[in-house]
Amino acid sequence: MKIIILNGSPKGDVSVTMQYVHFIGKKFPQHELKIIDISRRIKAIEKDDKDFRGIIDEIRSADGVLWAFPLYFLLVHSHYKRFIELISERGAEDVFKDKYTAALSTSIKFYDHTAHNYINAICDDLEMKYLGSFSAEMYDLLEEKERRKLVLFAQSFFSAIQNNIPTPKNFQPVVHSDFDYLPGTVEAKVDPRSRKVLILTDTGDDRTNLGRMIDQFSRVFSNPVEVINLNDLDIKGGCLGCIQCGYDNRCVYEGKDGYIDFYNGKVKTADILVFTGAIKDRYLSSIWKTYFDRSFFTGHAPSLIGKQVGFIISGPLRQIPNLRQILEAQVQTQHANCVGFVTDEYGDSSAVDGLLRSLAERLVQSADNGYVSPPTFLGVGGSKIFRDAIWGKLRFPFRADYLAYKKLRVFDFPQKDYKSRLRNVTMLLLSKIPRFRKEVNKRMKQEMIKPIQNVARAKLG
Ligand SMILES: Cc1cc2nc3c(=O)[nH]c(=O)nc-3n(C[C@H](O)[C@H](O)[C@H](O)COP(=O)(O)O)c2cc1C
Structure with missing residues (x-):
């Protein structure tokens, strides 16, 4: 059989994940595993439609597709996300329909489940026949027991295709509404006092619901608030996964684009951060994903401690609890305060007006009180995974994290x-x-x- 491997690592073949694929290839020489670099080559794939069509033709002629990817910020790499967007933008969904598929990831198991939920849901949306997922810890391949599991997973993947087994769908299709949000007049204003409010967005179009919500939300404040469109930033590319930042938080893009100055100068100095975006497939846009991936230069240590964070989302967030969990978890692991979400799902403009105003009030009030709600499992569990990793296996190369964790007294193991x-x-x-x-x-x-x-x-x- 011919299986297409969609490689989600920005490092191409010099990838932890690809070693798992090569291992499967060695164990099952009777099958052809054709690896296509997606994340490493996304610029070319996006620019050259022939390149994209070539990949689609390979998928058409395959018996199955394996989504093989590293975890990046609770999901897949921004370039992989972009590829998923291209499938619908370029009308290539039909090629994926009824194709057998599975997912294989490597990670440190920090929110691997949200990434797998995402890929599973994307496969369901594409009407693929999803056979399951395999989430490996980076160095599982060194363990005989884990290698056996991988062989069994691959074996069941191949035999399911050969036997043409029926597969369940695990996620409901997402239904978008055609509600037009029409903002009303803003009466009494919210005074942010000395608080610096920063709104980040990926749209500059004020004819969209998102654009209108941002506009209305900005007008609720008595002082002007800053709005930055991620598309206007000088971002040369996505995270390269090179980990050179691990030593001293210095990114290889330093001096080459504007992201680091923007993050240090704008994001880290704001008191109130409002992340706004429209849902694209089962997440926000790939530019938002690039924003999160590139923030990796700050390491695993929280860089937004004590900040107040709100979300304004256009689209069916209530139908995608996985996305909400990702966003909440990111705020909690930053030791910041997730104040709330406002969406345009209500079908009632005055209700949205009220929610936007209330979000502004609560953001300022929480900032005044210095309130950070106690983390749930999302923050507690996530932070413990980081703590153990930085204490142990990842102390090198993540020296900067180790020093920061010591200073923040993160190594609070019960043995002390x-x-x-x-x-x-x-x-x-x-x-x-x-x-x-x-x-x-x-x-x-x-x-x-x-x-x-x-x-x-x-x-x-
Ligand atoms: C920017 C960045 C973000 C990451 N985010 C996560 C994450 O959210 N969860 C996780 O478990 N591992 C995360 N990792 C670790 C990688 O998933 C892991 O090292 C993976 O094995 C790399 O695979 P690759 O060599 O195939 O790219 C991240 C690594 C980088 C560089």
């Missing part, structure tokens, strides 16, 4: 908690005595609330 360790040892030993354990069980509920009870019941001072 000597009080708990002593208590655990004592209690576990004593618990071997049946009478003691009986007594502990009797008092368990009461003892659980004991440390916080005094605070909860203390008289207000």
Whole structure:
């Protein structure tokens, strides 16, 4: 069989992910695995329609397609995202219809599930026959047990195609509304006082719902707020994945384009950040993805601590909880405060007006109070994955992160908690005595609330 491998790594064949593909190729020499570099060559693919058509022809003649990609900012690389946009922009969807497919990723397993959800949903939208996903940790290939899993995954992929098995759809199609948002007049204004408000967008078109929402939102403030269109920035390209920034947060693009100065000078100095965009397929646009990918030069350490963040989204966000999760997780792992989302899904302009105004008020109020809501699993779980990685395997090359984490006291492993360790040892030993354990069980509920009870019941001072 002929299988097309859509390579999502910007590093082409010098890619961790491609080593997994080569391994499969070695194990199954009876099948042809044809690798096509997508992320590394996106500029040429986008510029030259013949190049794009060549890829589409290869897919047409294949028995299956494997989406093989590294994780980039909870999704795929911006160039891979751009390729997915090109499929619909250039009307090539029919080639993917009914084609068997699967996904293979490598990552440090930080939000690998959101990237796989995304690719699965894209496959469902393209009416492909999705057979499942394989999410490998970068160096799983070194483990016999993991290699066996990969072989079994590939085997079941090939045999499913040969046996023409039926496949389920896992995601509902997204329905877009044709609601036209018509902003009303703005009465009382919101005073941002000394707070610096920065609105980032990927549209300059004020005839779109998004353009109108941005305009209305800006007018709610009594002082002018800054709006920056990502398309107007001097961004030479997407993240190269070279990790040279790991040592001292210096990106190879430094001095070559305007992204780093923009991020340090505008994004990091704002008090209130409002990210605005229109939903494209199951995410925002690829230019937004480029913005996030390129921010990697700041490393895994949070660079937006304490900032207030709002989102204004045009499109069916409520139908894509995966996207909402990605955006919320990004804010939480930055130790920033996700104040809220406003979308144009309500079909009622005055409702949107009200929500925009309320978002502005809440952003300023949270900034005044210095409020950052406690992170949920999205932030806690994500931060622990980073913490362990930077402490261990990734300390080199991510030296800058290691130093930043030490300063921020991120290495808060429980082994340093000597009080708990002593208590655990004592209690576990004593618990071997049946009478003691009986007594502990009797008092368990009461003892659980004991440390916080005094605070909860203390008289207000
Ligand atoms: C800019 C950038 C963003 C990344 N984002 C994620 C991420 O969100 N989650 C994750 O688990 N790994 C992330 N990684 C790690 C890569 O996915 C991982 O190193 C992968 O194995 C690289 O594969 P490749 O060599 O095929 O490109 C990121 C790496 C880079 C350079």
